[in-house]
Amino acid sequence: MPREARYRAIARELGRRIDSGDLPPGSRLPTEEALAEQYGVHRLTARQAMVELRTSGLVETRHGSGSYVRPLQRKLEVTVDPVTRLHRPGVIDELAVHFASGEEFRSAGLRQDPGAARRLGLPDPEVYEVATLLRTDEVPCVASRYALPPRLSDFAYDPAEGVLGALGRLGYDYRYRSHTVSADIAGPVDQEVLQVEPGAAVLVREGLLVCDGEPLCHVVRRCRGDLVALTTRYE
Template sequence: MLQRHGTVPLYLQLARHLQDRIDGRDLPPGAQLPSESELADRYAVNRLTVRQAVAELDRAGAVEIRRGIGTFVRTPPTQVSVDVSPRSQRIAPGGPAAPADPAAPADPAAPQPDPATARVERVLRTADAAEGEATRALGLPPGRVRRLDTLIDPGGSPLAVSSYWLAADLLPAVLPALEETANLAAALHRVLGEPVRYAWRAFSATAADLTDAPLLGVPTGHPLLVREGVSCTADGTPVYFVRRRLRGDAVRFVLHYQD
């Protein structure tokens, strides 16, 4: 399981393995991690290696160390709902968010497309579905869902890592369209023949973990903003679930309360 003669230190390999277990809900929110001695025995490493691995997870915000009690997987944040007009959903690169356009399209539920310069997505990987919330949101069994990870790097400067979950049968057509458009919403519009719209979005904060940190060019534990939610077709059919992690030092969100 751990590579004894590889270039990645054992403590970092162990931290990434535990992070994978947390992400896959093998260690769900609130669960207590095995003790140092149990982890040391299970992975055939010394306790110092375990201590370093847990410290990395703590720095990344994945676990909480309670002195004298144990180490626990952090629980999700409390949700606060805010209703916002979809007409204001757009990106203004390099400046404040643009105000709602009085000449917006007749369909008020359709978000404005992002400017091409604001979001340039490139595929990092595709994988089987592993997020229960995503598959439930799509109303599909895990075997019919695939995960697509992309990096948003306008101008070659990493800004955000996105994980999308969508129907497996969409992926073969979406990948070449995404290669051409550099924007998943535009790619899906091309594939489906109709625009997708936001059903809901949630905002929270986290720390850069052992996977996202090197992709975004930030240290482990760097503050990230998280935007996640579902987008759907005009009839309300869910198309994808997204969880986007954005550099907290490079992005801000502005909510417009008036059309």
């Protein structure tokens, strides 16, 4: 029976103090130096405990300043309408304002994407891909990737209306055939686009839009897990 590592014990102790409210959200933890002295260990061992707490999402560290108990962040609830089956900002009033700026355009072009092409029922792996980003208060929040059949590659996109809005304007009467949600760890691309740390949680929502029974668009949205929740309300 291996005894518990020192750094784990320290992390557990600090975690307990956070849970109990002894260290309230936003408060500063002892410095690594202070912890090292207090527990009689080397600074690196104390530091390891902080890494543990950071990885568990309990604490955030600011270089040169200190480590702080993470404030309980109220997540933005983005409603997903079960009838029209479209994303709609709402619920929290400010949200409508925040998302009103529309989808920021990131890139578009023909790409090889066998998975999306298969879902779209295409014979070749090539799709027309549009990548966009939604921000709230300037913070990257939801990264979307739309895959369309190559024949739509002259697709005109206006950020104000969004990709799906543009498809509607072009006369496509689409709806969702299916949705899948899952939770991922932020990969290198997420880290860059959503500006999160390695190890952050990402909420992934994937859907297939159909129009007259024909697949029209495959959408993948990767949302910052600490900022976004998706809500469906049934009437």
